[in-house]
Amino acid sequence: MFKIPHISPARLPELLRRMPKAELHIHIEGSLEPELIFALAQRNGVSLPYPDVESLRRAYAFTNLQSFLDIYYAGASVLIQEQDFYDMAWAYLQRAAADHVVHAELFFDPQTHTARGIAMETVVRGLHRACTDARAQLGVDATLILCFLRHLSEEDAFATLEQALPLRDLFIGVGLDSSELGHPPEKFARVFARCRELGLHLVAHAGEEGPPAYIWSALDELKVQRIDHGVQALKDPALVQRLAQDRIPLTVCPFSNVKLCVFPDLASSNLAQLLDAGLAVTINSDDPAYFGGYLNDNFVQTFAATGLNAHHAYTLARNSFEASFVTEAQRHDWEHQLKAVFESFSEHDF
Ligand code: HPA
Ligand code: ZN
Numbered sequence: 465m466f467k468i469p470h471i472s473p474a475r476l477p478e479l480l481r482r483m484p485k486a487e488l489h490i491h492i493e494g495s496l497e498p499e500l501i502f503a504l505a506q507r508n509g510v511s512l513p514y515p516d517v518e519s520l521r522r523a524y525a526f527t528n529l530q531s532f533l534d535i536y537y538a539g540a541s542v543l544i545q546e547q548d549f550y551d552m553a554w555a556y557l558q559r560a561a562a563d564h565v566v567h568a569e570l571f572f573d574p575q576t577h578t579a580r581g582i583a584m585e586t587v588v589r590g591l592h593r594a595c596t597d598a599r600a601q602l603g604v605d606a607t608l609i610l611c612f613l614r615h616l617s618e619e620d621a622f623a624t625l626e627q628a629l630p631l632r633d634l635f636i637g638v639g640l641d642s643s644e645l646g647h648p649p650e651k652f653a654r655v656f657a658r659c660r661e662l663g664l665h666l667v668a669h670a671g672e673e674g675p676p677a678y679i680w681s682a683l684d685e686l687k688v689q690r691i692d693h694g695v696q697a698l699k700d701p702a703l704v705q706r707l708a709q710d711r712i713p714l715t716v717c718p719f720s721n722v723k724l725c726v727f728p729d730l731a732s733s734n735l736a737q738l739l740d741a742g743l744a745v746t747i748n749s750d751d752p753a754y755f756g757g758y759l760n761d762n763f764v765q766t767f768a769a770t771g772l773n774a775h776h777a778y779t780l781a782r783n784s785f786e787a788s789f790v791t792e793a794q795r796h797d798w799e800h801q802l803k804a805v806f807e808s809f810s811e812h813d814f
Contacts, residue, residue, distance in 0.1 A: 466778070466803055466806075468774055468775050468778050468806060469806060469807060469809065469810035469811065470810065470811045471774040471806070471809050471810070471811065472811065473773070475809060476767060476773070476774060476777070477764045477767070477768075478809075479774060479777060479805075479806070479809050480760065480763040480764050480767060480777055481563065481564065481760045481763070481764065482564055482805055482809075483564060483777060483778075483781050483802060483805050483806070484564050484565075484566045484781065484798055484801045484802050484805065485563075485564060485565055485566070485759065485763075485780075485781045485784050486565065486566065486567040486568065486569075486746075486784035486785055486787070486788045486798070487560060487565045487567075487568045487569070487748055487749065487759050487784070488568075488569050488690065488713075488715045488746055488748055488784060488787055488788060489571070489692050489693075489715035489717055489746075489748035489749075489750055490556065490568060490569075490570055490571065490748060490749055490750065490751075490752070490759075491536075491571045491572070491573065491611070491641065491750065491751050492552060492553055492556060492570045492571065492572050492591060493536065493539070493540045493543075493552070493572065493573055493576065493751075494536060494750060494751025494752065494753060494754055494755075495552065495553075495555065495556035495559075495751070495752055495753050496539055496540065496542075496543075496552050496753050497555070497753045498517040498520045498521050498753070499517055500551065500552065500555060501520065501539050501542050502516070502517055502520075504542040504543065504544075504548050504551070505542045507548075508542060508544045508545070508548070510541060510542050510544070512542070513538070520539075523535060524723075524754055526723055526724055526725070526754075527725055528673065528724060528725055529643065529644060529645075529672065529673050529724050530643055532723070532724055532751070532754060533642060533643060535754075536751065536754060537576055540573070540576050540577070541580065543577060543582070543587075544582065545586070545590075546586045546589050546590040546593075547590065548590065549586065549587055549589075549590025549591050549594075550590040550591070550593050550594045552594075553570065553590070553591045553594035553595065553598075553606075554594045554597065554598070556568075556570070556752075557594060557595070557597075557598040557602055557604050557606055558602065559752075559758050560598075560602075560604050560606075560758075560759070561598070561602040561603065561604050563758055563759045563760040564760075565604060565759055566603070566604060566605060566798055566801070567604070567605045567606070567784075567785070567788055567790060567794075567798065568604060568605070568606045568607075569606075569607050569608075569609050569636070569637075569788065569789065570591065570595070570606060570607070570608050570609065571609050571611045571639055571641065572587065572588075572591055572608060572609070572610060572611065573611050573613060573641065573642075574587050574588070574610060574624055574627070574628065575612070575613045575616060575620065575624055576613070578624065578627065584624075584627040584628055584631065585630075585631065588608070588628065588631045588634050588635065589631075589634075591608055592608060592631075592634045592635075594606075595607065595608065605790070605794075607635070607636045607789070608634060608635040608636065609635060609636060609637045609638065609639050609665070609667065610624075610625075610628055610635050610637070610638050610639070611638065611639040611640060611641045611642075612624060612625075612638065612639070612640050612641075612652060612655065613641065613642040614640050614641065614642050614643065614644065614647040614651065614652065614669075615642045615643040615647055616642075618651055618652050618654060618655050621652060621655045622654075622655050622658070625638075625655060625658065625659065629662075632662070635664075636664070636665050636789055637659075637664045637665025637666060637667060637789060638656070638659045638664050638665075638666060638667075639666075639667045639668060639669070639692065640652055640656075640667075640668035640669055640670075640682075640686070641669045641692070644669060644670070644672055644673050644674040644678065645673055645674055648674070648677070648678050648681055649668055649670060649678055649681040649682040649685055649686050649688075650681045650685040650686075652668075652686065653685045653686060656668075656685075656686040656687065656688075657687075660687060665689055665789045666686060666687060666688045666689055667688050667689060667690040667691070667692055667715075668682040668686055668688045668691065668692060669691075669692040669693055670682040670688075670691050670692070670693065670694060671691065671693055671694045671695060671696035671697050672692070672693035672694075672695065672696070672721075672724075672726065673696075673724075673726065674696065675696060675699070676696055676697055676699050676700035676703045678696075679691055679694055679696070679697055679700075679703055679707075680703060680706075683706070683710075683712065688712075689712070689713075689789075690712065690713045690714070690715060690787055691707070691712055691713070691714050691715070692714075692715045693714070693715070693716065693717065693720075693721075694707070694714035694715075694716070695714070695716060695721060695726060695727075695734055695738070697714070697738070697743075698734055698737055698738065698741070704741050704743070707743050707744075708741060708742045708743055711744050711786075712743075712744065713744040713745070713746060713783065713786070713787030714738060714743055714744065714745050714746070715746050715748045715787070716733075716735055716738065716745055716746065716747060716748065717747075717748045717749065717750035717755075717762070718730055718733050718735065718747065718762050718765075718766040719749065719750070719752075719755040719756050719757055719761070719762050719765075720749075720750035720751065720755050721733060722755075723754070723755040723756065729769070730765055730766055730769035730770065731769045731770060733766060733769070733770055735747070735766060735770060735772070736770055736771075736772060736776075739772075739776060739779065739780075744783045744786060744787060745780065745783060746780060746783050746784045746787055747759070747762050747763055747766065747780050747784075748762070749761075749762050763777075763780075774806075774809075778802070778806060781802050782799060782802060785798045785799055785802070
């Protein structure tokens with residue numbers, strides 16, 4: 465075990481920003497800033513129901529997940545050309561690099577685009593090209609996870625998978641997102657079984673607004689490797705035990721939970737309890753352009769509000785690498801970098 469050096473609380477924000485980390489729960493369409501929405505709308509001749517950036521931003525006052533999704537899908541309507549998808553992902557990856565994100569697994573929602581007549585290939589090739597450039601130019605390792613929209617049918621998910629299969633080498637897994645309540649994971653059991661046969665990694669949103677039963681279903685019916693959100697798990701001690709025993713990672717998104725009224729404020733986040741229960745928790749930004757900040761903002765403000773310390777910081781960063789879909793060698797390399805950064809923050813330096 466790595467002995468965490470003593471680090472003064474005053475230096476904690478700097479350490480949180482500087483430590484290498486992975487981001488595993490980011491919807492790339494949720495990184496579309498209002499300025500880029502307006503720029504793309506103009507480039508593509510799309511008209512928006514808001515006169516300017518400020519009035520669009522003012523509309524970002526959400527009461528629950530659905531109230532966000534309505535505006536999030538409307539924002540994505542400006543994405544038409546392959547270059548638009550590239551520009552969106554590139555903007556996120558530059559911010560990720562600035563936040564010392566060394567690895568990112570980007571969710572994308574192809575059905576939001578194919579339903580508007582955009583080809584699957586346009587979406588995936590644009591996003592993938594940005595990932596390739598990020599590795600070469602920013603030193604950020606980035607991969608793609610295709611999400612099925614759970615408010616649509618399983619048949620639609622199967623058709624989407626079919627369209628994506630010629631591009632199979634350009635994404636590493638599948639996820640499940642959109643409106644949770646009323647759309648339990650088992651609705652997608654057959655398409656997830658097929659994805660498993662194809663060797664794709666499997667994740668699903670569960671227990672964001674939905675009950676612990678949805679987390680059980682994601683584990684037992686979909687056989688997912690990670691749970692996205694999962695914050696409702698604490699309502700079910702047997703589930704917490706299962707998640708701990710199998711070291712199923714939870715990709716928790718503190719800003720998202722506050723903006724979508726899952727918790728009243730950051731201080732009410734149950735992150736510390738999830739960590740205390742021994743769960744493999746990670747911190748993520750979810751939809752940073754809509755929820756008020758990117759990954760380092762989530763770290764710094766959540767730590768300030770909840771009183772988490774340098775030990776928690778190390779655990780969270782380490783968990784992010786443990787939960788990543790990468791090789792053992794890659795994971796060890798990043799863990800080594802993480803230790804080096806913590807050692808460089810040791811009090812002995814002063
Ligand atoms: N939950 C479900 N679907 C989503 C989210 C989320 O937080 N963000 C983008 N799509
Ligand atoms: Zn999400």
